[in-house]
Amino acid sequence: MGGDPLLSAPSDTLGVGDRVELAFPARGDLVVLARLVTSAISARAGFDIEELEDLRLAVGELCLLALQGSDRRHGDLRLEFRVSTDSIDISCTLEGAAPALTARTADGLEAEQLSEQILSALVDEHGREQQDASARAWLRKRRKGPAA
Amino acid sequence: MVEQHFQIEERSANGVPVILVEGEIDVATAPQLRECLHSVIAQGNATIVLDLLGVSFLDSTALGVMVGALKRCRELGGELHVVVTETRIKKIFEITGLDRVFPISDSLDRAKV
Numbered sequence: 001m002g003g004d005p006l007l008s009a010p011s012d013t014l015g016v017g018d019r020v021e022l023a024f025p026a027r028g029d030l031v032v033l034a035r036l037v038t039s040a041i042s043a044r045a046g047f048d049i050e051e052l053e054d055l056r057l058a059v060g061e062l063c064l065l066a067l068q069g070s071d072r073r074h075g076d077l078r079l080e081f082r083v084s085t086d087s088i089d090i091s092c093t094l095e096g097a098a099p100a101l102t103a104r105t106a107d108g109l110e111a112e113q114l115s116e117q118i119l120s121a122l123v124d125e126h127g128r129e130q131q132d133a134s135a136r137a138w139l140r141k142r143r144k145g146p147a148a
Numbered sequence: 149m150v151e152q153h154f155q156i157e158e159r160s161a162n163g164v165p166v167i168l169v170e171g172e173i174d175v176a177t178a179p180q181l182r183e184c185l186h187s188v189i190a191q192g193n194a195t196i197v198l199d200l201l202g203v204s205f206l207d208s209t210a211l212g213v214m215v216g217a218l219k220r221c222r223e224l225g226g227e228l229h230v231v232v233t234e235t236r237i238k239k240i241f242e243i244t245g246l247d248r249v250f251p252i253s254d255s256l257d258r259a260k261v
Contacts, residue, residue: 114208121243
């Protein structure tokens with residue numbers, strides 16, 4: 001037997017070990033792309049509708065955190081989705097953008113705090129790192145039900 | 149270009165400005181909301197009703213804009229009333245604690261001041 005794994009795998013699911021990447025110019029009007037892809041991937045990874053909505057909002061916040069404090073005009077946002085047995089790991093990395101020349105505004109700091117609050121409420125783990133021209137924010141959300 | 153539904157409209161009810169928003173308020177569209185709120189406040193309105201009944205998504209950027217407008221309204225002795233019924237949207241106010249900061253109503257009638 002041993003047919004083509006591409007043909008034998010269910011076409012509408014993502015299984016353990018599957019990884020998806022999405023990269024796009026670091027522009028606010030394109031963050032909607034990250035949310036759309038997150039909905040599709042979360043559904044295929046077996047998350048229910050409530051979890052899917054949580055992930056959609058959380059990924060938008062990851063993008064915002066990655067964009068915070070950087071000159072986003074020349075960078076790219078790269079999202080990586082990894083499905084594991086009981087969870088999904090999503091990271092968002094801003095690449096190729098220089099640190100912002102101006103200090104963060106009070107509004108920016110407030111929005112950052114709100115992002116952190118939203119992520120803390122919606123996902124199981126989250127964090128972020130900054131290194132030179134690269135900023136990365138990540139999350140892990142565990143599935144309530146069984147894997148797809 | 150990615151299509152994203154967003155519409156903003158300014159009305160008046162019993163002399164109180166009502167800003168009606170539809171669609172998704174995020175980092176891309178929140179500046180339009182900020183501009184509209186600032187414009188209404190700059191016209192001398194200290195109290196505003198923000199109708200979010202047609203909003204399907206909002207993020208921290210949108211909340212930041214609303215908090216900024218709320219502060220300006222209160223400095224002028226007024227208030228920013230929020231009208232919302234969608235469970236997902238209300239949940240975002242709850243998890244950030246902003247449901248205790250904004251006066252939130254489930255209909256325009258109840259928000260009338």
